[in-house]
Amino acid sequence: MAITNIAIYQDNKVGGSNLVPIHSPAIFIVSVTYTDTAPTSIFVQLLDSNSQILGTYRAVPLEDVSTSIRRFMFIANEIVKSLMGDFNDQFQALESFVYIPNVTKQITLKFYDPQHTEVNASTTIDFIHGASQIGEYPNKPNVFNNSADTYFALKDTFCYVYFYNDNVNNVINVVPPTPEQLKDITFNIQDESLNPIFEAQIKCLEVPVGQIPFIIYTPVDSGTVVQTDCIIGIYQFEFSADGFETQIANYSITDDTEITITLIALPADYLELVPESVIIAHNLNSTTQIAVSSNIAWTIDDGDLTLFTLDKTSGTGDDVITITAISENTGAQRSEQFHLLGGVFDVVGTIVQAAYDDYLQLSAIVVNIGSEVGDTATFDIVSNIDWNIFHANLTFAGLDIDSGNGNQTVTITVIAKNTGAARTVDINVQGGIYNIPLAITQAATSDYLTVDKTSLLLASSIGSFKQFTISTNLEWEILASGTIFAFISELTGSGNKIITCTTFLQNNTGKYRIETLTVRSVNGLFSATILLYQDYIII
Amino acid sequence: MSNIGYYRYKTLADSEKTVTLYVNGIAIANKYVVPLQGCDQYIVLKYIDKNGQYRFTSFNNRHRIYDSPSNIGTTNKLIVNIFTSQTGSQIIGIKNNRRYDLTGEFDEEQLEKLIDLYTSPMVYLYIGSNNSDSSNDWIEVTLNISDSIIKRRKGIFGRVDLTVILPESYNISKL
Numbered sequence: 001m002a003i004t005n006i007a008i009y010q011d012n013k014v015g016g017s018n019l020v021p022i023h024s025p026a027i028f029i030v031s032v033t034y035t036d037t038a039p040t041s042i043f044v045q046l047l048d049s050n051s052q053i054l055g056t057y058r059a060v061p062l063e064d065v066s067t068s069i070r071r072f073m074f075i076a077n078e079i080v081k082s083l084m085g086d087f088n089d090q091f092q093a094l095e096s097f098v099y100i101p102n103v104t105k106q107i108t109l110k111f112y113d114p115q116h117t118e119v120n121a122s123t124t125i126d127f128i129h130g131a132s133q134i135g136e137y138p139n140k141p142n143v144f145n146n147s148a149d150t151y152f153a154l155k156d157t158f159c160y161v162y163f164y165n166d167n168v169n170n171v172i173n174v175v176p177p178t179p180e181q182l183k184d185i186t187f188n189i190q191d192e193s194l195n196p197i198f199e200a201q202i203k204c205l206e207v208p209v210g211q212i213p214f215i216i217y218t219p220v221d222s223g224t225v226v227q228t229d230c231i232i233g234i235y236q237f238e239f240s241a242d243g244f245e246t247q248i249a250n251y252s253i254t255d256d257t258e259i260t261i262t263l264i265a266l267p268a269d270y271l272e273l274v275p276e277s278v279i280i281a282h283n284l285n286s287t288t289q290i291a292v293s294s295n296i297a298w299t300i301d302d303g304d305l306t307l308f309t310l311d312k313t314s315g316t317g318d319d320v321i322t323i324t325a326i327s328e329n330t331g332a333q334r335s336e337q338f339h340l341l342g343g344v345f346d347v348v349g350t351i352v353q354a355a356y357d358d359y360l361q362l363s364a365i366v367v368n369i370g371s372e373v374g375d376t377a378t379f380d381i382v383s384n385i386d387w388n389i390f391h392a393n394l395t396f397a398g399l400d401i402d403s404g405n406g407n408q409t410v411t412i413t414v415i416a417k418n419t420g421a422a423r424t425v426d427i428n429v430q431g432g433i434y435n436i437p438l439a440i441t442q443a444a445t446s447d448y449l450t451v452d453k454t455s456l457l458l459a460s461s462i463g464s465f466k467q468f469t470i471s472t473n474l475e476w477e478i479l480a481s482g483t484i485f486a487f488i489s490e491l492t493g494s495g496n497k498i499i500t501c502t503t504f505l506q507n508n509t510g511k512y513r514i515e516t517l518t519v520r521s522v523n524g525l526f527s528a529t530i531l532l533y534q535d536y537i538i539i
Numbered sequence: 540m541s542n543i544g545y546y547r548y549k550t551l552a553d554s555e556k557t558v559t560l561y562v563n564g565i566a567i568a569n570k571y572v573v574p575l576q577g578c579d580q581y582i583v584l585k586y587i588d589k590n591g592q593y594r595f596t597s598f599n600n601r602h603r604i605y606d607s608p609s610n611i612g613t614t615n616k617l618i619v620n621i622f623t624s625q626t627g628s629q630i631i632g633i634k635n636n637r638r639y640d641l642t643g644e645f646d647e648e649q650l651e652k653l654i655d656l657y658t659s660p661m662v663y664l665y666i667g668s669n670n671s672d673s674s675n676d677w678i679e680v681t682l683n684i685s686d687s688i689i690k691r692r693k694g695i696f697g698r699v700d701l702t703v704i705l706p707e708s709y710n711i712s713k714l
Contacts, residue, residue, distance in 0.1 A: 021589075049543075087661070089585070089593050091673055097548045103591040104544035126543055129591040143590050146560060146568035152649055153552035154581055154597035155574035158672060161548045162592045163560045163568065170541050170562045174548045177561075 003113040005033040006042065006121040009071060014137045017144035019164070021130035022084065026077040026138065029062060030111045030121060032070050044074045045110040046083065054083050059111060080107060080127045087129045094158060097174050104128045186258040189239055191265060197241050239263060250531065252514065269296050271345040279352045279434055281359035281382065282329035289365040290349060292319045298342030305336050308351050320366060329353045358385050360434040369397060371418040371443045379438065381408045387431030394425045396442055418442045419525060447474055449526035451519055458486060458503050460535045465502040468530060472496065475522040482515040485534050507536040582641055583665035585677060588655035596653055598641035598701070608635045611712060632712020638683070641701040650697050657682060664703060680705055
């Protein structure tokens with residue numbers, strides 16, 4: 001028995017609603033594809049919204065729909081009912097709008113093969129203390145969609161009105177924001193040449209500390225602005241537009257304002273063969289490589305190749321293709337072509353098979369080497385002629401030999417540490433009619449510097465403190481800007497360190513103090529920022 | 540920023556009103572509150588419906604209160620003097636089951652909501668006053684299922700007769 005796939009056949013979701021009552025039958029069905037003998041059961045794991053396991057059960061066979069697909073059902077209602085809270089009423093103040101726990105519970109059902117847990121299928125359901133009748137939908141679409149409903153109560157007594165919320169990111173209320181409370185914010189999104197990309201109008205509601213603000217968006221066609229976080233008066237927005245890198249920025253918004261955002265354009269599409277022509281030895285099964293340099297998806301049309309095969313016919317981004325000669329060349333030099341296709345590009349690659357007499361080829365077209373001094377890598381030269389290696393541009397590594405004859409293994413050794421991004425230098429191996437490029441790529445630096453917090457909130461009093469951790473293998477320093485109101489335990493150091501920030505001023509200004517801490521490596525290559533807030537005394 | 544599930548707004552049914560849900564500041568859905576006309580002495584019931592929502596209904600003041608006292612038992616008492624003895628058997632105590640026979644007129648829409656009252660596992664009778672609403676303002680009651688008949692015709696008011704059985708009442712006994 002081998003289960004190859006599990007797919008959910010009946011998840012009880014109708015009309016987008018995953019609100020399933022548990023006081024009427026709630027049956028989940030999965031289709032299990034298998035080879036050999038049919039499985040007799042699969043497991044069902046129930047997980048809460050924090051991915052904690054609530055229990056593991058079995059789904060039982062329901063029907064065989066073919067010789068390789070068996071359906072299993074999981075009768076969830078009684079099991080889930082035991083996992084739900086009670087539904088006793090809770091009392092609340094008049095004119096209050098509160099969350100009612102226990103009546104609903106979000107649970108993920110994960111169906112999986114106990115022998116191979118990687119074969120699984122999951123669905124997330126919001127179970128509710130409720131009942132549907134035969135002939136009704138197995139969920140509660142009217143409740144889920146907050147369809148109109150009427151609540152009766154004796155005149156001048158109290159009554160409840162229920163709404164359902166299906167998204168934790170929603171900010172919900174039954175009171176609309178007043179025009180006076182709303183701050184008008186205009187985001188002018190522009191490119192690096194200051195040309196406008198789009199404009200977004202946002203209304204933001206100021207609310208007391210600890211509450212979440214309303215944000216009303218004006219839809220825009222050419223880009224999006226999304227509020228992604230709010231840290232007590234500091235609003236975080238994410239800006240995105242087609243063809244540009246997404247940018248996240250924080251703002252303290254206290255009044256109508258206009259903000260200009262500059263987005264950085266994504267690099268244009270490109271698709272290249274490096275080199276566009278390669279030489280392969282005359283022998284049967286001899287191989288060589290050609291590189292694809294690209295930032296898009298691509299395919300290869302190799303329909304014209306009769307002498308060679310390629311190990312890949314499609315891919316995305318940079319890649320290396322291995323070419324194999326499936327015919328020995330017993331005569332003069334010969335060649336064939338293939339097409340590399342992607343986006344608007346049609347790049348022609350040429351494979352030249354050497355004449356019977358001479359050959360020179362390399363085992364790779366790219367050699368990757370480490371970033372530290374002393375790291376080594378090798379490549380093989382396969383030849384029957386004299387050859388030379390031209391490597392004047394290779395400043396960060398040296399070769400143990402740079403000329404020779406016949407087959408030889410060449411060792412490359414790093415002589416200069418890489419302190420930045422990965423870097424590549426081309427060298428050439430030349431012999432006879434051959435001149436073969438070889439790319440030497442040194443890995444990016446292994447140095448690092450990170451902090452575990454992006455913001456800290458200190459109390460309004462003197463002596464309030466919070467900590468953050470610097471993780472690095474470098475020497476570092478901390479720079480502060482803005483309103484200085486806290487001692488920083490250490491301003492320079494090296495390696496990992498826990499930093500303590502302690503207030504030395506009481507904040508009675510009636511608004512938050514903000515200080516920006518920049519942690520950066522002494523070599524200037526790494527930095528991280530932390531926003532330090534101080535709460536204020538409410539007078 | 541919020542929880543998945545029910546949110547509940549508690550309001551006074553002083554007039555017909557629309558309650559609007561605002562999601563991210565935008566009006567998304569409307570629900571309606573309709574006050575039922577009544578006068579003093581109305582009986583108010585609270586029950587959980589098939590969607591897990593607590594609803595309220597009220598019955599008029601023409602309800603009847605039934606007490607069904609029954610004898611717990613008697614003990615024999617020795618008669619030592621026929622002239623001075625008061626009895627030959629003494630009652631231990633009386634137990635009593637109180638129930639309300641309720642009557643109400645409801646329109647078609649109200650009747651649709653009221654159906655869930657008969658199948659609700661949680662029915663409460665309001666014993667508080669002045670709109671006080673805490674756990675001691677409600678007592679849990681049961682319905683006499685056999686009497687639970689809703690008489691209705693489409694488009695017209697229907698009469699509902701309902702018997703509510705209160706929790707056991709406690710009395711002085713000799714036990």
